[in-house]
Amino acid sequence: MPSFLAYPLELIPYVLVTLLIAFTIHEWAHALVALAFGDDTAKNQGRLSLNPLVHIDLFGLLLILIAGFGWAKPTPVNRFKLKKRRLGSVLVSLAGPISNLLLAIIGVGIYSILLNTSYEYGSVIPTFLMVFVNLNIVLFVFNLIPLPPLDGYQVLIEFLPLSARAKLEPVERYAMLIFLIIALTPISQFTIQPIFNTVIPFIYRMILGIFGLTPF
Template structure:
């Protein structure tokens, strides 16, 4: 029992939730990176497709260390999709849409997860199941929705190398963009300080809390008529 408690204290999630987290990350990271690759390909960039990243296979997208960090620190990453903006006819517009596609995909599947759970409740599809299975389903959908909402918010933070930073970079005037590129390495250091030090609890976590509340209220508003 002491060993189990030690493992639980080392992880960002309870041990019994790890299977749900694994399934969620395989779906969330894969669809996120596929969305980047797909939109880039549609705008004329074949780079990701040539490197085998235009696929829904998790093996093509999961980063071992970034995935492991989710379990330990509560945040992580997949393998970034390579994008060559020189293929784009309208680089700034295409760049923004490619960057937005990843976080937006997480928002969409979080909404779908919420909708499926609402439908299961509304149709009483879970009432005939034993309580153990009902609780398991509820835990899974809670993890699935929460992690995807977190990834949506996290990736929109305006720090390199996140999608939010890339969006700002593409929207910025050329002279500002050049300065952003010049100081990007410092931005990465600042970002790491914010997420791995106690500052996380004062800056990043409040952003997550406010963002998650806003997203879930939107979901409930859109899906309320189902119940």
């Protein structure tokens, strides 16, 4: 594997296709739920779309290939336009990660169906499904971490008192810098990695258990 890549070279095509699907559905889900709660901001900006080109951030996509994490273009949400503002805000934030969890479940379901067919599909489809399932689980867990600018942070602040939110506002200005420091430095070994090492395997086994499968 080239030293500057986070994934083996032979898996890069699978990773790219997975990310195009996962990022698109993730951001589309944010926009769809926002519209359902009365905020048409994303729709008016062309983000209520299944066209990957309107959601992909090239730098964020490349960073995933190099550093193992990245992002799509954030879906614009005007939370003051949401009906039932707190509930709407929480559900809009959760919509993206939940869409990734559903994609992982669908991927395992397709793999389960293939196991029960006699069709010779070679190694391409199982390899793609392995990457697809694993990356979507990673995106589900990663986006629920309560750090700005991730979805989990937006969910968290909706349950904090106004005094606590006010104290966090200055921190939010430096959210991306703080996030990059945590993600790209050894700090991640004590913050993000422990979450990944415990939660991701648990969710993976849980989804496989739904279909009576063992790890693949």
